[in-house]
Each structure stands twice: as C-alpha cells, then as structure tokens.
Amino acid sequence: MVEKQILPSCEECIFDRVASVRKSLISYSGGFILKYSKLTELDSSNLGNCVNVTFLAKLLYILLMGLCDDVQDIRNESEQQLAKLSQLLCDTQKFEMLFVLSFHALCPIIISTSTSWVTQRREKSLQSLARLMEYTLNQKLNEDQKKNVSEAVECVVPALVVACVDDDEGSLCEAAFQCANRLSLSDCVAIQSVAVLRLLLSNSSSNRISSILLVLNGIITGISSHLHENYGELLEEVSNLMSTDHVMNLFQQKDVMETLSTCSNSLVSALPDEFSVDGIDNLQMYDKIILNILRCQLQLLSCPIVFGVHFDTMESIKSLSKKSNLKSKNDGELNILSIHFGNMLKLLCDDDDVWTEECADLLAFDALVRYSSPDVTCRYLENIIQVMERHLSQGLNDDVSYKVQMKMLGFLQAFLSLCNSQKSLEKFSSNIVIDLLYPSLVWQAGSVSSGLRKMSLACLHCLLAKVSASDCLFDAAPKLFTSLRSNLDDCDDSTRHLACSCMSFLFRSLHGVLNGEVVRQIYPSLIKLLDDNNDNIRLVACTSISSLVVSVGKSNLEGTPIEVIIEEFLVHMDDPNPLIQKAVFAALSQITHHFPNQILKQTKKVR
Numbered sequence: 001m002v003e004k005q006i007l008p009s010c011e012e013c014i015f016d017r018v019a020s021v022r023k024s025l026i027s028y029s030g031g032f033i034l035k036y037s038k039l040t041e042l043d044s045s046n047l048g049n050c051v052n053v054t055f056l057a058k059l060l061y062i063l064l065m066g067l068c069d070d071v072q073d074i075r076n077e078s079e080q081q082l083a084k085l086s087q088l089l090c091d092t093q094k095f096e097m098l099f100v101l102s103f104h105a106l107c108p109i110i111i112s113t114s115t116s117w118v119t120q121r122r123e124k125s126l127q128s129l130a131r132l133m134e135y136t137l138n139q140k141l142n143e144d145q146k147k148n149v150s151e152a153v154e155c156v157v158p159a160l161v162v163a164c165v166d167d168d169e170g171s172l173c174e175a176a177f178q179c180a181n182r183l184s185l186s187d188c189v190a191i192q193s194v195a196v197l198r199l200l201l202s203n204s205s206s207n208r209i210s211s212i213l214l215v216l217n218g219i220i221t222g223i224s225s226h227l228h229e230n231y232g233e234l235l236e237e238v239s240n241l242m243s244t245d246h247v248m249n250l251f252q253q254k255d256v257m258e259t260l261s262t263c264s265n266s267l268v269s270a271l272p273d274e275f276s277v278d279g280i281d282n283l284q285m286y287d288k289i290i291l292n293i294l295r296c297q298l299q300l301l302s303c304p305i306v307f308g309v310h311f312d313t314m315e316s317i318k319s320l321s322k323k324s325n326l327k328s329k330n331d332g333e334l335n336i337l338s339i340h341f342g343n344m345l346k347l348l349c350d351d352d353d354v355w356t357e358e359c360a361d362l363l364a365f366d367a368l369v370r371y372s373s374p375d376v377t378c379r380y381l382e383n384i385i386q387v388m389e390r391h392l393s394q395g396l397n398d399d400v401s402y403k404v405q406m407k408m409l410g411f412l413q414a415f416l417s418l419c420n421s422q423k424s425l426e427k428f429s430s431n432i433v434i435d436l437l438y439p440s441l442v443w444q445a446g447s448v449s450s451g452l453r454k455m456s457l458a459c460l461h462c463l464l465a466k467v468s469a470s471d472c473l474f475d476a477a478p479k480l481f482t483s484l485r486s487n488l489d490d491c492d493d494s495t496r497h498l499a500c501s502c503m504s505f506l507f508r509s510l511h512g513v514l515n516g517e518v519v520r521q522i523y524p525s526l527i528k529l530l531d532d533n534n535d536n537i538r539l540v541a542c543t544s545i546s547s548l549v550v551s552v553g554k555s556n557l558e559g560t561p562i563e564v565i566i567e568e569f570l571v572h573m574d575d576p577n578p579l580i581q582k583a584v585f586a587a588l589s590q591i592t593h594h595f596p597n598q599i600l601k602q603t604k605k606v607r
Contacts (some may be wrong), residue, residue, distance in 0.1 A: 007217050014062050015121055019071045026066040026074065029059045030081025034088060039241060060098065061128070064106070065553065068127045069513050096135040103136045104148035111159045119171065126163060126175035129156065137185035146188065154190055157196040157215065164211035173214055179216025187230045192239045193219055201246050209250055213259040217266050218240060224252050224270035232270075239292030248299050248360040254307050257300060261309040264296045265316045265488060271323050291343055294336065295319065295364065298344070301371060302363035336370065338376045344368055345380055349387045357403040369411050377415055378424040385428060395439030395452070402448050405440070409455040413437065414461035429467050433460065433476040441483035443490070450492060457498035464505035473509055480506065483484035483519060488525045493534045500529060500540045507547035516556035523548060523561055526567050535577055540585035545569075546590050554594060562595050566602040 001053055013025045033056060066078030085100050097108065110132065112595040113125040125565075133156075140147065167173045184190040194216070201212050217240065223234050241247075250256040271289070286407065287435045297320075300313040321336040337344070355362040369384065377384060391400045391408045412432070419425060429514060437460050440452040462479075467473065484506075487499035503526070509516070526548065529541035545565060549557060557565075569591075572584045592599050 014065045017120075019069075020072060021073075022066065022069060023074050023077050024570055025113055026063060026077050028079060029062040030085065033059050033085055047310055053173075054109075056104050057109055061109050062133060064099070064110075065124060065306045068133055068360050071170070081579075096139055099135045100139050100141065100145055103132065103145075104152050105154055106132055109309060111155055114159055114163055121176050122163060122166075123171050126172065127348045130175070130179040133179065133182035133185065134325050137182060143197045148399075149186075150192060153183070154196055155193050157183075157193050158200060158342055160218075161197075161200060161208060161211045161214045165208055167227055173211075175292065176215060177218040181222040181225075182236075184219050184222030184225075187234065190219055190223060190234055191237060194234075194241055198241050198244075200246060201241065204246075206250055206253060206256070209247060210253075210255045210259045211257065213242070213247070213263050217263045219261065223537040224266070231526070232289075235267065235289050236285055236292075237291045242267070243292040243295040243457055245360070248260060248295070249363070251299055251303060251360050251363060256301050257307050257309055260296055261300050261312055261316075264293060264300065265312060267293055268316050268320050268323070271320070281583040287340075287343070290324065290336070291340060292339055293348060295347065297370075298364040298367040300341035300361060301367040312383040314464055337372045338431060341368065341376050342383075345383055345387075349383070352390065354390055354400055355404055357401050357407075362404065366407065366411060370414060374415065374420060376416040378419060378421045381424055381428055385417075385436065389431075392436045392439050392441055393448075394583060395444075396444060398470075402452070404453060406455060408436075409440070409452070409459055409574060413455070413459045413462055416459060416466070419466070422466060425463065425467050429473060430475050431465060432463060433473070433480060438476070438483060441487065444481070450490070450495070451558065453487060453490070454492060454495050454498065456547075457495060460502050461498050461505070464502055464509065467509065473486060473506070477506065479508060481522060482603070485522055485525055487524055488529060494539065496532065497534070497540060499538050500526070500537060504540065504547045505550040507544065509525055511551045514556065515554045516552075517546070519552050519556045519561060523565060527564065529574055530568055530572055535580065538577075539583050542569075542580070542587045546587035549587075549591050549594060557595070562591075562598050563602065566591065567593070567597055567605075570602060 013021055016022055025576075053131060063082055067075050067082075069075055069078070082098060107129070110125050110129045114122050114129070114184045116122050116125070136149065156179070160179055161173045163176045167176075180193070183193045195221075197212050197216055201209065220238055223231070223238070229268070242260065247256065247260060271488050294317075297313050299318055303309055315334055324336055324339070345365075348365050348368065355365075388408050388411070391404055394400070416425070437456045440449075440456040441460070443449075444452070464473075483501075484499045484503050488501070488503075489494055490496050503522070524547070526541055526545050529537055530545075532538050532541065540586075549562070549565065566588070569584050569588050573581060573588075575581050575584065588599065
C-alpha cells in the first residue's frame with residue numbers, strides 16, 4: 001500500500017517549494033525505512049537481494065535528493081537519517097555502503113526522473129545521480145557489486161547524452177558533465193562508459209554527436225583528476241573515440257567542432273609530462289594517443305575561422321609539444337607536427353581513394369601541409385606528390401572534382417612558394433611538371449579548364465623561379481613548350497602573362513639546349529605579344545624574347561627569326577608607353593652582343 005498509494009505522492013513532495021515540507025518528507029522516509037528494516041530483519045547481507053529492493057530504493061532516492069537540496073538544514077537531516085540507517089544495516093555510520101548495495105535499483109529511478117519535462121527536476125535528478133556515483137564508485141567493490149554497477153552504467157551513459165540533447169539553458173549539460181566526471185572514479189566504469197559512448201556514436205544522428213562529446217569531456221576531466229592503474233588504456237580509448245570518422249566528418253557543424261576542441265584541450269591537459277609515468281609506459285601507446293589528438297587538431301585547424309577554434313587549437317598543439325619534451329627555436333613552431341608528420345600523412349592517405357571536396361581527410365591534409373614547416377614537407381615530398389598525383393594526373397575529368405583539384409594545386413603553390421630546398425625541388429621537378437601540372441596545362445575550352453590552367457601556370461612559375469638546373473627540366477621541356485605556346489593565345493590576361501613569364505625562366509634554365517625547330521615554333525607567338533592590349537604582358541614578352549635570343553645557339557636564330565625579332569623591337573622603340581620603350585631598348589642592347597651585324601643592318605633600314 002505504501003509503495004503504490006503513498007510513495008508516488010511523496011516523490012512529488014521532494015520537489016515542493018516549501019523547505020519544511022521537504023524536510024518532513026525526508027524525516028518520514030528515514031523513519032519508515034528504520035521500522036521496515038527491523039520488522040523484516042533487513043541487513044547488509046540481504047539488502048541487495050531483498051524482494052522489496054525497488055521499494056526501499058525509492059525511499060533512499062528521497063534521502064539522496066535531500067543530500068542535494070539547496071537548504072543546508074535539509075541536507076543535514078538527510079545525512080542524519082542515512083547515518084542511522086547505515087548503523088542499523090551496515091554497522092557503520094558511513095552511509096555510502098547503503099548506496100553501493102542499492103545502486104542498481106536507484107539508477108533506474110533517478111534516470112526516469114531525469115526525463116521529466118520540468119528542467120529543474122531533471123537538473124536535481126542528475127545532481128543526485130552524480131552524488132550517488134561519487135558515494136558508490138569511491139568504495140572498494142566486490143565482484144557482484146561491480147556487476148551491478150556495470151549493468152547500471154549501460155543505462156546511465158545514454159541518459160546523460162539525452163539530457164544534453166534536450167538542454168536549452170545549459171544547466172542540464174553542466175549537471176550531466178558532473179555525472180560523467182564521476183564515472184571516471186573507477187577504471188573499469190570509465191572504460192565501459194567510453195565503450196557505451198562509442199556504440200552510441202556509431203548509431204547516432206549528427207545532432208547527438210556534440211552531446212556525446214560533452215559527456216566524453218566530463219570523463220576526460222575526471223580521468224585527469226584521479227589516479228588510475230590503467231591510465232594509458234583509458235586515454236587511448238578516449239582518443240580513439242574522439243578521432244573516429246563519425247566525428248571528423250562533421251567538420252562543417254560548429255557545435256560539434258567546438259565540443260571536440262574542448263575535448264582535445266582536456267585530453268592534452270590529462271596527458272602526463274613524460275610517457276614513462278602514470279601508467280603510460282608503452283611508447284607505441286603514447287604515440288597512438290598523440291596521433292589521435294593530432295588528427296582531431298588538424299580537423300579543427302581546417303574549420304572556418306568563424307568557428308572560433310583556431311587559437312585554442314594552436315595553443316593546445318604547443319602544449320602537446322612541451323609535454324613531449326620538444327624544444328622549439330621559436331614559440332610559434334609546432335614541433336609536434338614535424339615529429340609526427342610522416343605518421344600523420346600515412347594515417348590520412350593510407351588508401352588509394354580519390355578524395356571528394358567534402359572529405360574530412362582532404363581538409364586535414366590541407367592543415368597538415370600548411371601548418372608544418374617547409375623543411376619537414378621537403379623530407380616527405382615524394383609521398384605528398386603521390387597523393388597529389390591521384391587527383392591531378394588525369395587533368396580535368398569526372399572522377400576528381402574541380403574544387404579538389406584546385407585545392408591540390410593550392411597546396412602545391414603554397415609549398416613551392418615557401419620551400420627553400422633547391423635540392424629537393426630539382427630532384428622532383430620533373431615529376432611535378434609531368435605528373436601534376438602538365439595534364440591541366442593542356443588547353444581545353446571552358447571556364448573550369450581555364451581556372452585549372454591558370455593555377456597550374458602559377459605553380460609552374462613558382463617552381464621555375466627556384467629551379468635553375470637544366471638537367472632536371474630537360475625531360476619535361478618538350479611537353480612544357482607545347483602547352484605554354486598554346487596558352488600564349490589564351491583569352492585570359494593572367495594566363496598569357498604567366499605562360500610568357502614561365503617561358504622566360506625556361507629559356508634561362510635551358511641555356512644552349514634548345515634547337516632551331518623549337519625556336520621557329522615559339523618566337524612568332526612571343527612577338528605577337530608585343531602588340532598585346534595589356535602592357536604588363538608586353539613587358540614580360542620583351543624579357544622573354546631577350547632570354548630566348550641569349551639562351552639559344554646563334555645558328556638557330558640566323559636568318560628570318562633574328563631579322564623579324566629585331567625589326568619588331570625597332571618598331572616598338574616608338575611605343576607610347578615609356579616602360580615598353582625601356583624594355584625594348586634593354587632587349588636590343590643584349591641582342592647587339594650576339595648579332596651586331598643584324599642590328600646594324602635593320603637599323604639602317606629604319607632610317
């Protein structure tokens with residue numbers, strides 16, 4: 001009768017606004033349990049198996065809620081009642097054992113209240129759950145008690161996630177965080193909780209991922225606050241969960257990335273200063289944890305600036321470097337990325353799949369290349385070229401999206417602009433030109449193809465500006481001159497300018513190598529640019545023609561080619577642009593050293 005008719009009303013009274021009502025309820029509940037225990041000869045040996053354990057748990061729940069009350073007098077009353085019960089049932093005034101014995105019955109009661117539509121009740125229920133776990137998991141449990149706790153945790157963790165999903169004010173998230181924090185009081189419970197979160201993650205819609213990460217962050221914070229025998233195993237399991245594809249693929253969702261940033265920072269703080277202490281005595285395990293953290297941090301660095309996670313992530317990476325005892329020459333250097341660059345590259349690019357524009361690995365690869373020092377990327381240039389080749393070797397095609405190809409070319413241009421290792425560039429220049437750039441340099445109609453050509457020419461320009469050895473460009477030269485010549489007639493000013501400038505670099509790099517056939521094919525197109533409607537292109541055309549004359553053998557220009565070149569230059573000595581006049585005069589001055597007689601002959605004709 002008490003359970004079916006009286007208790008439901010009593011449970012409502014625990015949330016009554018009048019403090020005296022709540023205090024009277026707690027006093028009544030404690031007194032009733034005392035009488036019931038004496039009548040049924042209840043003690044610690046049969047409390048957990050009592051046929052009325054659910055009934056008793058409901059009464060204990062009222063006392064537990066009293067421990068979380070805002071009024072000190074009510075909290076004191078709850079403690080006094082629990083001390084009396086504990087003395088009777090467990091022969092000790094430490095009432096924690098009462099909750100250990102009834103943990104598996106109390107959790108479902110609290111969880112059912114935590115789904116109430118009233119936010120205040122849900123918050124109080126979660127607070128009582130945190131208190132229950134604190135009392136229970138701080139005790140030394142036997143095997144049966146561990147089993148009961150384990151079964152309850154499978155219900156507790158999903159309830160915490162649901163509370164976070166439904167929270168509009170933030171109070172439930174904070175209460176759920178505190179509960180999750182208590183889960184890490186026990187090694188086995190913490191590991192099991194992470195396993196439950198992993199299962200939830202694999203079956204959850206995207207709007208729940210942020211809540212799962214919030215609960216995980218509570219566990220991480222708790223791990224760092226308590227000593228654990230399996231510290232390394234715990235951190236590895238947490239890092240594995242954080243870096244799963246389910247999380248990484250949500251890089252466009254601000255709330256998920258913000259929570260991931262918080263988890264990442266907490267995990268870095270939880271790491272010991274040296275991998276040989278605090279349970280992490282396995283170098284391989286430590287490296288796995290570091291790689292998982294870096295995987296998350298790279299994804300965060302690839303997020304839009306408006307997400308507001310960049311600064312915290314950069315600071316977190318620096319902290320990770322310090323914890324790994326990596327000394328930096330300057331505070332801005334992210335040494336941890338340099339140390340693990342090869343492993344991260346393998347992790348991101350291990351398969352032969354072609355990335356799509358919405359691929360998380362593509363954006364993480366972008367961040368890895370951009371935020372690592374050029375010296376490090378040079379060491380792994382061959383691997384980087386292999387990744388780019390998968391996306392650029394076929395030029396414009398249906399298998400690789402235009403945006404992905406543009407990103408790859410953007411990576412390449414950024415690297416070529418910053419790289420100071422001429423040896424590395426010369427070693428791979430032929431591969432870069434033939435495998436990565438040439439397929440997109442071949443002229444095709446359409447704005448998409450035009451964009452790829454321009455970007456490829458920009459990359460080629462950066463490369464040629466730094467590579468001077470003719471032997472590394474010799475194999476690529478025939479294809480290059482053909483494609484560059486076709487781009488000299490492009491309708492886009494920037495494309496014509498870049499193509500002409502690239503030819504100038506090539507002429508200087510291939511000094512004395514070009515034959516007469518190549519010269520006869522190229523020089524008419526260059527001369528045509530002297531009449532271009534863009535003065536910048538006309539200026540670079542003067543330089544390019546001058547480089548051509550100086551670089552090729554004298555015999556390859558004799559006759560019509562040199563006569564036409566000199567004649568056109570003399571015509572443009574009267575150009576309305578003074579800069580063009582100076583460029584033409586400089587070009588004619590250089591030609592004079594190689595073809596003085598031809599210059600004299602053409603000059604007399606002009607007179």
